[in-house]
Amino acid sequence: MCxxxxxxxxxxxxxxxxxxxxxxxxFTIEVYGYNSQVxxxxxxMMDTGFTGFLSLPLTYCFQSGLILLSTATYTLADGSSSNxxxxxxxxxxNNISNFTGxxxxxxxxxxxxxxxxxxxxxxxKLMVDTRAKIANIEFPKTIxxxxxxxxxxxxxxxxxxxxxxx
Amino acid sequence: xxxxxxxxQDVEKKGQExxxxxxxxxxxxxLGKFVTIDVISEVYFIGETLEEALLKAKEKYPNRVFHTVKxxxxxxxxxxxxxxxxxxxxxxx
Numbered sequence: 001m002c003x004x005x006x007x008x009x010x011x012x013x014x015x016x017x018x019x020x021x022x023x024x025x026x027f028t029i030e031v032y033g034y035n036s037q038v039x040x041x042x043x044x045m046m047d048t049g050f051t052g053f054l055s056l057p058l059t060y061c062f063q064s065g066l067i068l069l070s071t072a073t074y075t076l077a078d079g080s081s082s083n084x085x086x087x088x089x090x091x092x093x094n095n096i097s098n099f100t101g102x103x104x105x106x107x108x109x110x111x112x113x114x115x116x117x118x119x120x121x122x123x124x125k126l127m128v129d130t131r132a133k134i135a136n137i138e139f140p141k142t143i144x145x146x147x148x149x150x151x152x153x154x155x156x157x158x159x160x161x162x163x164x165x166x
Numbered sequence: 167x168x169x170x171x172x173x174x175q176d177v178e179k180k181g182q183e184x185x186x187x188x189x190x191x192x193x194x195x196x197l198g199k200f201v202t203i204d205v206i207s208e209v210y211f212i213g214e215t216l217e218e219a220l221l222k223a224k225e226k227y228p229n230r231v232f233h234t235v236k237x238x239x240x241x242x243x244x245x246x247x248x249x250x251x252x253x254x255x256x257x258x259x
Contacts, residue, residue, distance in 0.1 A: 047245070047246060048246075049244075049245065049246020050243070050244070050245045050246060051243040051244050051245075052242070052243035052245070053216075055245070068231060069220050069223075069224060069231065069232060070202060070220055070223075070231060070232040070233060070234040071174050071175075071177045071178040071181060071231065071232070071233045071234070072178075072233065072234045072235070072241070072242045073178070073235070073240065073241050073242065074241035074242055074243050074244060074245055075239075075240050075241035075243075075244045075245070076244070076245055077244075077245070077246045081240055081241060083174075083175070083178055085174060086216075086220065086234060086242070088217070088220060088221070088224075100217070101216075101217055102216045102217050102220060102242075104243070113245070115243070115245075117216075117243070
């Protein structure tokens with residue numbers, strides 16, 4: 001394997017998916033709200049016509065412990081508006097990478113959708129192979145940054161000689 | 167006072183009323199950004215992203231439900247599917 005591909009594989013991750021009978025790309029992700037231990041596995045359709053992060057059916061929202069934050073309005077393909085609830089939640093992919101965003105609660109659509117905001121957040125590249133009926137999203141691996149702590153060498157004191165409250 | 171007892175459609179209605187009053191001044195300087203409105207205090211929080219506006223509001227009022235608008239746009243996002251959430255009112259009325 002050439003060096004360029006080796007470096008690319010070391011720095012990039014891939015979400016593997018498939019095309020359904022209608023040719024729509026599907027991926028499996030995990031979603032959770034207040035705690036990663038209540039993460040729920042969901043098959044989501046990548047909808048490039050959806051500008052949001054994730055639209056999740058109501059029952060999944062409860063199961064995954066999403067935190068309700070706001071009401072909002074969104075627009076549909078025909079130009080009409082509809083209302084929704086927004087929750088803060090996290091999408092986990094490949095058991096490692098976590099991406100937090102505003103999740104829209106879907107009341108009438110049984111299908112979960114991921115949109116362009118998700119793709120932008122992960123800096124992803126969507127690839128669709130209609131011959132092999134597969135779809136992939138390639139994105140840079142998120143490398144946890146080391147936490148650097150510094151221990152103060154002395155505690156600042158005020159005029160009376162007492163230590164400054166932290 | 168927190169507003170968990172307010173129905174979502176009431177939060178939305180009040181939020182839209184507050185936004186209509188602020189619309190002109192917000193659109194002058196913050197077009198394309200997001201505004202999250204606390205419908206009880208009428209305090210609003212602006213963010214470059216939807217998450218930023220929501221988190222600012224949650225930090226100030228951790229137990230409230232807000233209304234959020236994308237400034238200058240009819241919706242915080244758009245969706246190509248024909249499924250609407252008009253059952254939302256059916257669920258909460």
